[in-house]
Amino acid sequence: MAELDPMTITAIMFVSMLGLMAIGAPLAWALMISGMGSAYLMFGAGGLDLLLASAYETMDNFLLVALPLFIFMGLVLERSGITDDLFEMIHKLVGGLPGGLGVGTVLICAIIAAMAGVSGAATVSLGIIALPAMLKRSYDKRLVTGTIMAGGALGFLIPPSVLMIIYAFLSRDSVGKLFAAGLIPGLMLAGIYIAYILIRCRLNPELGPPTPKAERVNGMEKLKSLRHLIGPGLLVGVVLGGIVGGVTSPSEASAIGAAGALLIAALRRQVDLAMLSSVLQTTAKLMGMLIWIAIAAVFFSKIYVGLGAGMMVQDLIDDYSLSPHAVIIAMLVSYFLLGMFLDDFAIIFITVPLYIPVVRELGFDTVWFAVLFILSMQSAYLTPPFGYNLFYMRSVAPKEVSIVDIYMSALPFVALQILGLALVVIFPGIALWLPSLLF
Amino acid sequence: MKRFTRYLVLQDGLSEFVGQVISWITLGLIGVLLIEIVARYFLNAPTIWAHELSTMLFGAFCILAGSYALRHHDHVRSEVIYALMPPRVQGFFDTIVFGLGLVVLAVFFRLSVDFAATSWAMNEFSARSVWQPPLYPIKTVIPIAVGLLLLQNIAEFLRALLRCLGIAFEDPRSEEDQHVAETHAPETLH
Amino acid sequence: SAEKVRLRFHTFYGTEMDAFAKKMRDTVKEASGGTLRIQYFRGGELVASDQFVDAVAKGTIDIAYGVGSYWSGQVDIGNIEAGLPGAWTSAEEARALFEDKGLNTLIAEAYAEKGVTLVGRGYGSNYDILTKTPINGLDDLKTMKIRATGQMAKVLKAFDIPTVYLPAQELYIGLSTGVIDGAIYGGPVEYEQLKLHETATHYTFLNMLNPGWIETVIANPKVWDGLSEEHREILTKAIDQYAADIHAWLEEGNQKIVDAGEIFEFSTIPAEDSARLTAAAQTVWQEEAAKSERNAKAIEILVENAKAKGRLK
Ligand code: NA
Ligand code: NA
Numbered sequence: 033m034a035e036l037d038p039m040t041i042t043a044i045m046f047v048s049m050l051g052l053m054a055i056g057a058p059l060a061w062a063l064m065i066s067g068m069g070s071a072y073l074m075f076g077a078g079g080l081d082l083l084l085a086s087a088y089e090t091m092d093n094f095l096l097v098a099l100p101l102f103i104f105m106g107l108v109l110e111r112s113g114i115t116d117d118l119f120e121m122i123h124k125l126v127g128g129l130p131g132g133l134g135v136g137t138v139l140i141c142a143i144i145a146a147m148a149g150v151s152g153a154a155t156v157s158l159g160i161i162a163l164p165a166m167l168k169r170s171y172d173k174r175l176v177t178g179t180i181m182a183g184g185a186l187g188f189l190i191p192p193s194v195l196m197i198i199y200a201f202l203s204r205d206s207v208g209k210l211f212a213a214g215l216i217p218g219l220m221l222a223g224i225y226i227a228y229i230l231i232r233c234r235l236n237p238e239l240g241p242p243t244p245k246a247e248r249v250n251g252m253e254k255l256k257s258l259r260h261l262i263g264p265g266l267l268v269g270v271v272l273g274g275i276v277g278g279v280t281s282p283s284e285a286s287a288i289g290a291a292g293a294l295l296i297a298a299l300r301r302q303v304d305l306a307m308l309s310s311v312l313q314t315t316a317k318l319m320g321m322l323i324w325i326a327i328a329a330v331f332f333s334k335i336y337v338g339l340g341a342g343m344m345v346q347d348l349i350d351d352y353s354l355s356p357h358a359v360i361i362a363m364l365v366s367y368f369l370l371g372m373f374l375d376d377f378a379i380i381f382i383t384v385p386l387y388i389p390v391v392r393e394l395g396f397d398t399v400w401f402a403v404l405f406i407l408s409m410q411s412a413y414l415t416p417p418f419g420y421n422l423f424y425m426r427s428v429a430p431k432e433v434s435i436v437d438i439y440m441s442a443l444p445f446v447a448l449q450i451l452g453l454a455l456v457v458i459f460p461g462i463a464l465w466l467p468s469l470l471f
Numbered sequence: 472m473k474r475f476t477r478y479l480v481l482q483d484g485l486s487e488f489v490g491q492v493i494s495w496i497t498l499g500l501i502g503v504l505l506i507e508i509v510a511r512y513f514l515n516a517p518t519i520w521a522h523e524l525s526t527m528l529f530g531a532f533c534i535l536a537g538s539y540a541l542r543h544h545d546h547v548r549s550e551v552i553y554a555l556m557p558p559r560v561q562g563f564f565d566t567i568v569f570g571l572g573l574v575v576l577a578v579f580f581r582l583s584v585d586f587a588a589t590s591w592a593m594n595e596f597s598a599r600s601v602w603q604p605p606l607y608p609i610k611t612v613i614p615i616a617v618g619l620l621l622l623q624n625i626a627e628f629l630r631a632l633l634r635c636l637g638i639a640f641e642d643p644r645s646e647e648d649q650h651v652a653e654t655h656a657p658e659t660l661h
Numbered sequence: 662s663a664e665k666v667r668l669r670f671h672t673f674y675g676t677e678m679d680a681f682a683k684k685m686r687d688t689v690k691e692a693s694g695g696t697l698r699i700q701y702f703r704g705g706e707l708v709a710s711d712q713f714v715d716a717v718a719k720g721t722i723d724i725a726y727g728v729g730s731y732w733s734g735q736v737d738i739g740n741i742e743a744g745l746p747g748a749w750t751s752a753e754e755a756r757a758l759f760e761d762k763g764l765n766t767l768i769a770e771a772y773a774e775k776g777v778t779l780v781g782r783g784y785g786s787n788y789d790i791l792t793k794t795p796i797n798g799l800d801d802l803k804t805m806k807i808r809a810t811g812q813m814a815k816v817l818k819a820f821d822i823p824t825v826y827l828p829a830q831e832l833y834i835g836l837s838t839g840v841i842d843g844a845i846y847g848g849p850v851e852y853e854q855l856k857l858h859e860t861a862t863h864y865t866f867l868n869m870l871n872p873g874w875i876e877t878v879i880a881n882p883k884v885w886d887g888l889s890e891e892h893r894e895i896l897t898k899a900i901d902q903y904a905a906d907i908h909a910w911l912e913e914g915n916q917k918i919v920d921a922g923e924i925f926e927f928s929t930i931p932a933e934d935s936a937r938l939t940a941a942a943q944t945v946w947q948e949e950a951a952k953s954e955r956n957a958k959a960i961e962i963l964v965e966n967a968k969a970k971g972r973l974k
Contacts (some may be wrong), residue, residue, distance in 0.1 A: 052568065055552070055564040056568065057564075058568075059547050061569075061572045064572070078722075081721040082708070083579055084582050084586050084613070085708045085716065085721070088586075091531070091534055091609070092526060092530060093530075094522055095828075096506075100497055103519075111631045121656070145481055206830055206834045207831075207834075235748070277838070279833065279840070282826075284508050286502075286504075288504075288657045289507055309491070313490065316494035316536040317536065317539060317543055317545040318540075319536050320535075321535055321540045321545045322533070322543075324546065324622060337702070376516065377547060378547060383548075471833065471838075471859075471860070511825075517823050517824075595734045596734045597734055598730060598739070601815050601824065603734075
């Protein structure tokens with residue numbers, strides 16, 4: 033076996049992997065190719081077997097069973113038409129306030145986030161329903177477009193969360209603790225968005241005019257519109273209550289959630305064979321993509337660790353005697369930069385195995401770091417050139433909302449996300465209080 | 472080139488068929504876990520099999536879906552640079568990527584056949600719970616899934632090679648490609 | 662300079678044994694004048710612990726330090742080797758069984774058949790039950806859900822006690838939320854490390870098996886036989902020391918927690934229940950014996966020993 037220092041190994045592995053990605057290789061291919069090449073060159077044929085170890089280990093994991101089910105649940109909810117009901121409700125409840133529909137949109141996002149484990153559900157369905165409705169009522173297009181994209185990104189922070197499950201798989205933290213840790217920061221961020229919308233509409237009422245008197249309804253109607261919260265409320269209660277309050281494992285809760293979402297959609301008469309098979313097929317495509325990335329990334333990091341380079345980051349820190357907080361901030365900056373170009377799944381699988389031992393070594397709580405990571409990924413969804421919510425919005429936005437509008441609308445919300453991130457860095461209790469209370 | 476197009480139709484069809492069939496496993500997964508919850512809370516008798524069975528269903532479902540995802544361009548890639556290139560350069564890039572992929576997957580296939588054969592030979596079963604299911608079925612799924620992915624990877628490689636060489640052919644997938652490029656498929660939910 | 666030999670040593674333990682790992686690596690490096698080096702990997706870093714035999718046979722790793730019950734699906738003597746309920750009551754008794762009464766010879770044969778060499782052994786520590794509410798006897802367990810694996814789960818099943826499997830990282834939440842009411846996973850030290858004392862405080866000695874698990878060290882035969890006599894000696898000594906350090910650390914740690922009596926309330930299962938458990942375990946012994954001729958021989962050794970000690974008639 034060749035004798036290489038950790039720096040050289042790191043350079044060979046990461047440069048070849050990033051090079052492959054640059055020429056458009058699917059992430060799983062880039063990781064497998066550079067992992068296998070490095071394994072064979074430096075580790076010998078025995079190293080190749082680690083690919084199999086990685087595949088079997090990834091398949092044989094009860095924790096990950098929740099992934100397809102939360103994805104399925106999000107897809108079903110997106111097509112259940114539940115967003116129509118919720119939007120009708122907030123229109124009646126808060127439409128009369130300046131900026132009220134924007135505030136309501138954030139609330140809907142938070143509700144959907146608490147049901148679905150993914151981010152696209154809210155962005156796509158609100159982009160189709162709420163965006164044209166608010167434009168029609170002369171809301172500022174950049175304000176509402178940004179609101180929907182940022183609100184949609186709450187899906188990963190407010191539990192349940194697919195990203196948190198993957199993080200737990202990699203860091204061996206408990207999923208329940210991570211879910212509990214995301215709740216308050218998620219609600220805090222929603223609160224920041226709401227405050228921002230209210231302040232801007234206060235300063236300039238033209239940004240979010242109240243609905244015309246003719247459209248408003250009386251108190252009885254308002255009360256009646258609250259019935260739309262029953263279905264989502266039950267679903268959130270059962271799924272989150274099941275996990276956080278402690279009746280079921282996350283995987284079991286995801287099954288209840290999936291069945292519940294299907295029930296809600298069926299009650300709204302949205303379920304037929306075509307819808308069901310389409311949702312199942314999308315779930316299969318997403319999981320086929322995700323699991324192959326997981327296998328390839330687990331393999332890549334095993335080779336990296338197996339070659340003795342696992343301590344590289346730690347050594348760097350020791351050599352330059354960086355302060356623990358400086359290291360955390362450097363990691364968050366790297367997330368922000370990576371988030372501009374890479375998919376969140378790519379980022380989590382590449383960086384978490386590398387960063388977690390360091391975070392632990394520095395004496396920080398990996399549950400806290402999980403929340404920082406997810407907060408960073410929220411921004412990744414909004415930062416150009418590569419941001420999922422930008423893509424979703426572009427695909428559903430009406431013509432009058434240009435691409436420039438979409439990009440510009442994201443900027444203030446990215447700033448608000450960074451504010452939220454800074455708050456959790458400075459006050460870890462925002463994330464850690466609830467898990468410490470519950471468990 | 473007619474025969475090449477026919478081959479592509481067949482290969483894409485295989486991945487499509489496998490993907491559509493296994494996609495129903497998700498419902499089975501929900502069923503198994505719901506049974507466990509009912510058994511544990513309402514009958515106070517947790518099953519001995521739900522945990523491991525659901526894990527096996529999950530593992531088989533996900534790894535088998537790999538070729539289906541590839542057939543639909545659903546494997547995440549960064550197109551920041553790629554998209555700026557003319558088609559023939561893109562074809563060249565893809566030729567490299569899927570050519571190397573061919574080697575990697577062939578090695579993987581070979582190893583996974585051994586992995587499964589060893590398990591069959593020793594009649595391996597799980598030692599985790601009192602259920603003790605045999606492990607060779609799930610271990611056999613790996614070479615099958617890797618083999619299917621290898622086949623689809625060959626199709627991607629040949630497509631890329633012809634594009635790189637500038638040889639025109641009728642791609643049965645091109646209509647869908649158009650659609651994907653235009654809408655960036657909002658249903659690919661993240 | 663002399664040629665350096667590097668060996669990949671994979672343990673099933675996590676970071677808690679890092680100090681002993683460092684000692685082992687340093688000893689080997691010094692004693693060999695730098696010609697022999699150990700690359701140390703913790704549980705799960707390269708290969709899952711239940712895949713150790715395969716990985717060592719193929720040379721993915723050179724030496725593995727694990728427990729036979731993890732891979733009993735592949736090596737059928739693994740459960741007997743790891744410890745059947747009622748098999749031994751002290752580390753000395755276990756050591757005598759393995760080293761003097763022929764267990765190791767049988768087990769080494771079994772491993773050789775799977776393409777690996779048995780090169781060492783470690784003696785674990787306590788393996789008892791932790792529950793949220795106090796238990797006065799076996800019957801209290803019937804209304805609880807207990808996390809247990811392998812042979813222990815089988816024995817509990819004989820008493821209609823429902824068992825479930827949960828991975829270690831989910832034990833805390835499982836207990837705090839009531840998915841499970843108790844767990845059989847290790848001794849006081851392990852439970853404290855997983856912070857389980859924050860959610861369940863009743864530790865009950867089962868008096869069934871002590872040490873509760875026996876550790877196995879296996880090596881790739883090509884690599885092992887390819888070492889020089891001197892290297893092999895240095896390595897064997899260092900691995901034995903690593904195993905002894907772990908055993909001593911667990912025993913002392915457990916005793917300290919028991920003596921302090923702060924985080925857990927300790928009790929012992931009634932003698933007649935221990936006897937019932939041991940009797941029920943006989944079915945498990947016979948099941949293991951039926952698996953192969955070699956297993957039958959191993960069980961015979963255990964039975965004879967138990968009779969000599971007066972635990973069996
Ligand atoms: Na969510
Ligand atoms: Na981005």
